Structure formats: C-alpha cells, structure tokens
Amino acid sequence: MIKHLLSRRQFNASCAAFGLSLPTMSAMVAVKGSARVLGTGAASKTAGRTVKAPDGTTIPALGQGSSHLGLGRHPPAVEEEALRIGISLGMTLIDTSGNYGNGRSEELISHVIAGQRDRIFLVSKVEPNQLSGDGIARACEASLARLGTDYLDLYLLHSPVPSTQFSGVVAGFEQLRTAGKIRAWGVSNFNSGQMEDLFRVPDGHRCATNQVPYSLNYRHIEPAALSWCKQHNMPVMAYSPLGGDNNLLVGDRTLAQIAATHDCSAAAVALAWVIRSxxxxxxxxxxxxxHVKENAVALSIALTPRDLQTLDAAFPGPFGAT
Ligand SMILES: NC(=O)c1ccc[n+]([C@@H]2O[C@H](COP(=O)([O-])OP(=O)(O)OC[C@H]3O[C@@H](n4cnc5c(N)ncnc54)[C@H](OP(=O)(O)O)[C@@H]3O)[C@@H](O)[C@H]2O)c1
Structure with missing residues (x-):
C-alpha cells in the first residue's frame, strides 16, 4: 500500500519538474521525510496533514474534488494532468459522484487512476433517488464500471433522506462492504440531528465521515455538525474548501498577506486553515x-497562532470563530 513513497531524491526531482519554489520544496521534503501513510505520497506526523478514519485507516488531509471535471472547462488532457500532479504531490484522495456530469467525472478519473489504483483513496456517491430496491448496489456497480475499478474506498449518500430510510440505506452499504465492493461508507450534507438519528439504526455507527461545505467564508458547520463529528471521532470531509465557484477566496487580501509570510498562495493558506485540526x-x-501545485503546498504549511487569530478576525463566521 505504501509502495509509492518516494525517496528524498525522487521527491526533489518531482518538485523540480513541477516547478515548486525552493522554500516550498524544502517544506515538502520535511513532510516527505516522515511520511508513512496508506494511500499518500506526502504527509507527516504533524496534526492536520493526515486524518484517521474510525476504522484506523490513515487518509491524506488534502484530496481532490471533481464535480466540474470532464465537462469541458479545461481540455480533458489538462484536467487529467492536474489530477495526476495532485496525486504525485500527496493529494491521493479523489472525490467524485455518479451524478457529476452524468458519469463523465468518473470516466475521466478512470484514465488517471489506471495503473495506480492502490495508491488512491477513491470516494464516490449515490443519490437519494437511487435507493429503492437494490438501487444502491446498482448505482455502485455503475460507478465501479465507469471508474474502471472493482472497489471504492468510500461510498457516500450524497444528501440526506428521511430518517425512516436510514436503516435500509445502512443495510445496503453494509452489504456492499461485506461483498468487498466498498471499504467504508458515509454520508454528506447531514446535520447533527441527522447524525444522531443515523447512529440509532443498526450499524449506523459504522459511518466513516460526513461530507459538508466548510471554508473560511462558510463556517456554519462549526458549532453543530463539526463538533458532533469531533466528539464521535469521525473525520469531516470539507467540500468547497476554497469557497466554491461563486465565492472563491483566492483573491482575499488577508489571505494574500499571510501567504506572503509562508511564500505560498492564498489558496494554500485557505486550505491549510481548513485542515488545521x-x-x-x-x-x-x-x-x-x-492551481493544483499551489493547493498541494497546504500539506506542508503550519499556520501560526497569530495567522489563526488574524483569520478568525477576518472571517469570524456567523456564530463567531470557535
Ligand atoms: N457533497 C456535496 O454535496 C458536494 C457539493 C459540492 C462540491 N463537492 C465536492 O467538493 C469539491 C470541491 O468543491 P467546489 O468545486 O464546490 O469548490 P472549491 O474546491 O472551493 O473551488 C473550486 C474552484 O476553485 C478554483 N481553484 C482551485 N484551486 C485554485 C487556485 N489555487 N487558485 C485559483 N482558483 C483555484 C477552481 O478552478 P480551476 O479548475 O480553474 O482551478 C474551481 O473554480 C467538488 O469538486 C466535489 O468533488 C461535494
């Protein structure tokens, strides 16, 4: 599983090939030096670089989303190259869904993971309208076929359904887990009350994560969903961590000022903040x-207490910084 950890020399060479700056390279080499993690090429013992799943699996703290990939925003070869670079720099978790671009995101990802499936932590999702009968199993098979793989590391319910349906959903996920089609399952866009209800159904406590929106300019989950997951030792997966397309943080002046002190981009600071805990x-x-090269640098940034105070003041969130 850890076959792909690079030697320091190989890592330096790949950083140089990707045009990373010297301070960034040395920071990442320090990270590489202590890497010992399933499915990651760059991670460290420092809190925030990797995350422990409830089953003990270590997951890279920074992955790659894909909801707009395969839709022509960038040429397909460029998007594939972006994903490959991200993987080589430690962003080995790839998040997709059967409904992203009607399966086109999964198809594009299949080209990227071919030949290196064992170093990828692959996440996909099933929709609430696919649950009836053996719908979860059929949706999973369709995703596996598009992705060109025979298992998912994590399969998520994309959005909440009424809690009366939770036991059926969990049973469907557990059957897939027993059959080896998925290694773990989780949910997305659940609030803390829904998480409570989920934990009341048989095997509901096996939920591995809740994927929710979280960024400096969207801190709404902090008092409830985020703290619930923390209390239950369950990692949270933050989507739209740069603010999402309509509220992108990358032009923010406070982020730029902090970025200058770390010799990185505003995006890297925004991501380092999301994975800080x-x-x-x-x-x-x-x-x-x-952009992927900029983002990967977040794995090696340690924000200072002063940085965190400055960010709290600039982005207090709706309930005040926690
Ligand atoms: N579970 C759910 O309900 C749900 C909902 C939404 C999203 N998601 C997942 O979360 C992923 C990420 O969320 P998101 O796409 O909404 O938001 P995001 O990651 O916060 O923002 C993506 C946008 O940021 C740009 N970007 C990325 N890195 C950049 C950089 N270094 N400098 C400047 N711009 C940069 C991207 O454009 P370029 O491509 O040009 O870099 C893209 O327009 C999705 O792809 C999907 O996998 C899940």
Whole structure:
C-alpha cells in the first residue's frame, strides 16, 4: 500500500519538474521525510496533514474534488494532468459522484487512476433517488464500471433522506462492504440531528465521515455538525474548501498577506486553515495543473497562532470563530 513513497531524491526531482519554489520544496521534503501513510505520497506526523478514519485507516488531509471535471472547462488532457500532479504531490484522495456530469467525472478519473489504483483513496456517491430496491448496489456497480475499478474506498449518500430510510440505506452499504465492493461508507450534507438519528439504526455507527461545505467564508458547520463529528471521532470531509465557484477566496487580501509570510498562495493558506485540526479532510477541485501545485503546498504549511487569530478576525463566521 505504501509502495509509492518516494525517496528524498525522487521527491526533489518531482518538485523540480513541477516547478515548486525552493522554500516550498524544502517544506515538502520535511513532510516527505516522515511520511508513512496508506494511500499518500506526502504527509507527516504533524496534526492536520493526515486524518484517521474510525476504522484506523490513515487518509491524506488534502484530496481532490471533481464535480466540474470532464465537462469541458479545461481540455480533458489538462484536467487529467492536474489530477495526476495532485496525486504525485500527496493529494491521493479523489472525490467524485455518479451524478457529476452524468458519469463523465468518473470516466475521466478512470484514465488517471489506471495503473495506480492502490495508491488512491477513491470516494464516490449515490443519490437519494437511487435507493429503492437494490438501487444502491446498482448505482455502485455503475460507478465501479465507469471508474474502471472493482472497489471504492468510500461510498457516500450524497444528501440526506428521511430518517425512516436510514436503516435500509445502512443495510445496503453494509452489504456492499461485506461483498468487498466498498471499504467504508458515509454520508454528506447531514446535520447533527441527522447524525444522531443515523447512529440509532443498526450499524449506523459504522459511518466513516460526513461530507459538508466548510471554508473560511462558510463556517456554519462549526458549532453543530463539526463538533458532533469531533466528539464521535469521525473525520469531516470539507467540500468547497476554497469557497466554491461563486465565492472563491483566492483573491482575499488577508489571505494574500499571510501567504506572503509562508511564500505560498492564498489558496494554500485557505486550505491549510481548513485542515488545521487533524480531523478535517479538504477536497479542493482544480482542473488546472498550476492551481493544483499551489493547493498541494497546504500539506506542508503550519499556520501560526497569530495567522489563526488574524483569520478568525477576518472571517469570524456567523456564530463567531470557535
Ligand atoms: N457533497 C456535496 O454535496 C458536494 C457539493 C459540492 C462540491 N463537492 C465536492 O467538493 C469539491 C470541491 O468543491 P467546489 O468545486 O464546490 O469548490 P472549491 O474546491 O472551493 O473551488 C473550486 C474552484 O476553485 C478554483 N481553484 C482551485 N484551486 C485554485 C487556485 N489555487 N487558485 C485559483 N482558483 C483555484 C477552481 O478552478 P480551476 O479548475 O480553474 O482551478 C474551481 O473554480 C467538488 O469538486 C466535489 O468533488 C461535494
């Protein structure tokens, strides 16, 4: 599983090939030096770089989203290259869904993971309208076929359904887990009350994560969903960690000022903030190789207490910074 950890020399060479700056390279080499993690090429013992799943699996704290990939925003070869670069820099978790671009995101990802499936932590999702009968199993088979793989590391229910349906959903996920089609399952967009209800059904406690929106300019989950997951030792997977398309943080002046002190991009600071606790996995999306290189640097940034104070003051969130 850890076959692909690079030697320091190989890592330096790949950083140089990807045009990373010297301070960034040395920071990442320090991270590489202590890497010992399933499915990651760059991670460290420092809290925030990797996240422990409830079953003990270690997951990279930074992954790659894909909801707009395969839709023509960037040429397909460029998007594939962006994902490959992200993987080589430690962003080995790839998040997709059967409904992203009607399966086109999964198809594009299949080209990227071919030949390196064992180093990828692959996440896909099933929709609430696919649950009746053996719908979960059929949706999973369709995703596996599009992805060109025979298992998912994590399969998520994309959005909540009425809690009366939870036991059926969990049973469907558990059957897939027993059959080896998925290694773990989780939910997305659940609030803390829904998580409570989920934990009341048989095997509901086997839920591995809740994928929810979380970024400096969207801190709404902090008092309830985020703290619930922390209390239950369950990692949170943060989507739209850069604010999402309509509220992108990358032009923010405070982020730029902090970025200058770390010799990195504003995006890297925004992502380093999201993964700061060690309990949150961020899944930024980019179809741009240059952006992916910037984002990967977040794995090696340690924000200072002063940085965190400055960010809390600039982005207090609706309930005040926690
Ligand atoms: N579970 C759910 O309900 C749900 C909902 C939404 C999203 N998601 C998942 O979360 C992933 C990420 O969320 P998201 O796409 O909404 O938001 P995001 O990752 O916060 O933002 C993506 C946008 O940021 C740009 N970007 C990325 N890195 C950048 C950089 N370094 N500098 C400048 N711009 C940069 C991307 O454009 P470029 O491609 O040009 O870089 C893209 O327009 C999705 O792909 C999906 O996998 C899940």
């Amino acid at each position: 060690g309990n949150v996995i961020a899944i930024p999306e980019s179809g741009s190789p240059a």
